Amino acid sequence: MANVLEQVVPDLYRDQCWINGEWVSERGRRVLEVTNPADGSVIGEIPNLGPADVKAAIDAASAAFRTWRKTTAAERADVLDRWYREILACKRELATVLMLEQGKPLAEALGEIQISADYVRWFAEEARRVAGEVIASPWPGQQLLVLKQPVGVCAAITPWNFPSSMVTRKLAPALAAGCTVVLKPAETTPFSALALGVLAERAGVPAGVINIVTGDAAPIGEALCADPVVRKISFTGSTHVGRLIAAQCAPTIKRLSLELGGNAPFIVFDDADIEAAVQGLMISKFRNTGQTCVCANRVYVHAGIYDAFAQALAQAVDKLIVGNGDAEGVTQGPLINSRALEKVEEYVQDALDHGGTLLRGGRPHSAGGTFYEPTIITNVSRQARMAREEIFGPVAPLYRFESEAELLEMVNDTEFGLAAYVYTQSQPRMLRMMESIECGMVAINSGLMTTVSAPFGGVKQSGLGREGGRQGIDEYLDEKYICIAP
Numbered sequence: 200m201a202n203v204l205e206q207v208v209p210d211l212y213r214d215q216c217w218i219n220g221e222w223v224s225e226r227g228r229r230v231l232e233v234t235n236p237a238d239g240s241v242i243g244e245i246p247n248l249g250p251a252d253v254k255a256a257i258d259a260a261s262a263a264f265r266t267w268r269k270t271t272a273a274e275r276a277d278v279l280d281r282w283y284r285e286i287l288a289c290k291r292e293l294a295t296v297l298m299l300e301q302g303k304p305l306a307e308a309l310g311e312i313q314i315s316a317d318y319v320r321w322f323a324e325e326a327r328r329v330a331g332e333v334i335a336s337p338w339p340g341q342q343l344l345v346l347k348q349p350v351g352v353c354a355a356i357t358p359w360n361f362p363s364s365m366v367t368r369k370l371a372p373a374l375a376a377g378c379t380v381v382l383k384p385a386e387t388t389p390f391s392a393l394a395l396g397v398l399a400e401r402a403g404v405p406a407g408v409i410n411i412v413t414g415d416a417a418p419i420g421e422a423l424c425a426d427p428v429v430r431k432i433s434f435t436g437s438t439h440v441g442r443l444i445a446a447q448c449a450p451t452i453k454r455l456s457l458e459l460g461g462n463a464p465f466i467v468f469d470d471a472d473i474e475a476a477v478q479g480l481m482i483s484k485f486r487n488t489g490q491t492c493v494c495a496n497r498v499y500v501h502a503g504i505y506d507a508f509a510q511a512l513a514q515a516v517d518k519l520i521v522g523n524g525d526a527e528g529v530t531q532g533p534l535i536n537s538r539a540l541e542k543v544e545e546y547v548q549d550a551l552d553h554g555g556t557l558l559r560g561g562r563p564h565s566a567g568g569t570f571y572e573p574t575i576i577t578n579v580s581r582q583a584r585m586a587r588e589e590i591f592g593p594v595a596p597l598y599r600f601e602s603e604a605e606l607l608e609m610v611n612d613t614e615f616g617l618a619a620y621v622y623t624q625s626q627p628r629m630l631r632m633m634e635s636i637e638c639g640m641v642a643i644n645s646g647l648m649t650t651v652s653a654p655f656g657g658v659k660q661s662g663l664g665r666e667g668g669r670q671g672i673d674e675y676l677d678e679k680y681i682c683i684a685p
C-alpha cells in the first residue's frame with residue numbers, strides 16, 4: 200500500500216537518493232522510516248546509504264564539475280531560473296511535504312517554500328554579477344588581476360527545522376558560482392530535499408551537479424569531511440556537530456560555512472512601543488514553535504515596564520493555537536521529536552529550580568505526542584541553563600534589567616553571537632546597541648529579519664561565513680591572484 204506522502208504528492212515523492220542523475224534505491228541496505236512529528240505515523244522511507252554510495256556521489260559531483268564550471272554565468276542563471284519556476288509551480292505540494300515531515304503549520308510551510316524559491320531566484324541573479332578585480336600595480340607595465348573561480352565539489356548538510364529553505368540557501372549559490380554539490384538532508388526531514396531534487400531534474404540541472412544522499416549522519420558526515428575531493432562543507436545545525444565537522448575537515452583543510460546555534464537576546468527598553476515589542480517577540484520566539492536558530496532565547500525587559508510587558512505578552516500567548524499543521528488557525532506545531540521535548544522539559548524545570556516563576560504554560564500540551572504548551576517564565580536566573588544554552592522550543596524566559604551597562608554585560612556573556620533584537624524609540628540607543636552587541640545580525644524594532652537579500656550568519660561560536668545576500672555566493676568562490684609582466 201502506498202504511504203501517506205506517495206498518496207498526497209505522488210509526483211514529488213521519492214524514496215530513493217539522487218546520484219549522478221539516477222534515482223538510486225537502498226541497494227539491499229537498511230531503510231529508515233520517516234515519521235510525522237504531529238502523530239508519529241510513518242510517512243515514508245529513505246535509503247540508509249553507506250560510505251561507498253557517498254563516494255559515488257562525490258565522484259559524480261567531481262565529474263560534473265569539469266563541465267559545469269565551464270558553463271557561462273548566463274547558462275547557470277537560466278537553469279536556476281527554471282528551478283525557481285518549478286518550485287513555485289509546486290508550492291502547495293512542497294508545503295504539504297514540509298508540514299507532514301516537519302510539523303510546522305501549513306501557512307508557515309508555504310512561507311518557507313516561497314523563501315526557498317526566492318533564494319534560487321536571488322542567486323540566479325547573483326550568478327551574473329560575479330566580478331574579479333584589477334589592482335593598481337606597484338611595478339611599471341605589469342597587470343595584477345584577481346579572478347573568482349568556483350571552489351569545486353561542495354557538501355551541504357542541512358537541518359530539520361527549515362528542510363527546504365536551508366537546502367536552496369546552500370545549493371543555489373553553489374550552483375550559481377559553478378560548483379557541484381553532494382547534499383545530505385536531516386534524517387527526520389529528507390523529503391523536502393528529495394522533492395527539490397525532482398524539481399531540479401525537471402528544470403534541467405545536469406546529472407551529477409546536485410547529488411542527494413540520505414542515511415545516518417555520522418558516517419555520511421565523516422565520509423564527506425574526509426574526502427579530499429570535497430573542497431567545502433556548508434553545515435547548519437548545532438554548535439556541537441559544527442565543531443565536530445570542523446575537526447573532521449582539518450586534515451583536508453576544507454573551506455567551511457557553519458551556521459550554528461544561537462542565544463539571541465530580545466531587548467525591550469522602557470521607551471519601546473510595548474505592543475509592537477510583544478508582536479515582534481511573538482514572531483521571533485514562537486515562529487516554528489521556537490525551533491529557529493534566530494529565535495529570541497533571552498528576553499531582557501527594562502524594570503520600569505517589566506510587569507506591563509509580561510502581562511501583554513501573556514495575553515498574546517493565550518491566542519496561540521497548538522495543533523496539527525493542517526488544522527484551521529493553528530499557529531504552533533509539535534516539537535520535532537521526543538528528544539527535543541525532553542530537552543525543553545528539562546530546561547523549564549531547571550529554570551523553575553533556579554527561582555523562575557511560570558506565567559503561562561510549562562508542561563507538555565494536552566494534545567500529547569511532542570506538543571508543548573507555549574510558555575512564559577518570569578524572573579529567570581542568569582544561572583539557569585536556558586540563559587546560556589539554546590532552548591529550541593516555545594519558551595520565553597524574561598529577565599529584568601535596570602541600566603544599559605548591566606544589560607550589555609549580560610547580553611554579551613555568551614559563547615554565541617548569531618542574532619539580537621532591540622526595541623527602543625531612541626536613535627542614540629539604537630546606534631549604541633547595534634555597535635555593542637556581539638553578534639552577526641541585529642533587528643531593531645522588528646521580530647523578523649531573515650530575507651534572501653541580506654547576509655545571514657553569526658560570530659563567536661555561532662559560526663563562520665554568511666548565507667544569502669550578495670555575500671552568499673562568495674562562500675563558493677575562490678580568489679586567484681594573477682600577476683602579468685610585460
Ligand SMILES: NC(=O)C1=CN([C@@H]2O[C@H](COP(=O)(O)OP(=O)(O)OC[C@H]3O[C@@H](n4cnc5c(N)ncnc54)[C@H](OP(=O)(O)O)[C@@H]3O)[C@@H](O)[C@H]2O)C=CC1
Pocket residue numbers: 356357358359360383384385386387414415416417418419420421435436437438440441443444458459460461491492542589590591
Ligand atoms: N542552527 C540551527 O538552525 C539548528 C540548531 N540546532 C540545535 O541543535 C540542538 C539539537 O538538535 P539536533 O537535531 O540533535 O542537532 P544536530 O546538530 O545533531 O543536527 C543538525 C544536522 O546535523 C546533522 N548531523 C548530526 N550529526 C552529524 C555528524 N556527526 N556529522 C554530520 N552531520 C551530522 C543532522 O543529521 P541527522 O538529522 O540525519 O542526524 C542534521 O542534519 C537543537 O536543540 C538546537 O539547539 C539543531 C538544528 C538546527
Ligand SMILES: O=C(O)CCCC(=O)O
Pocket residue numbers: 360361435458490491492493649
Ligand atoms: O534556524 C535557522 O537555521 C535558519 C533560520 C531561517 C529563518 O530565520 O527563517
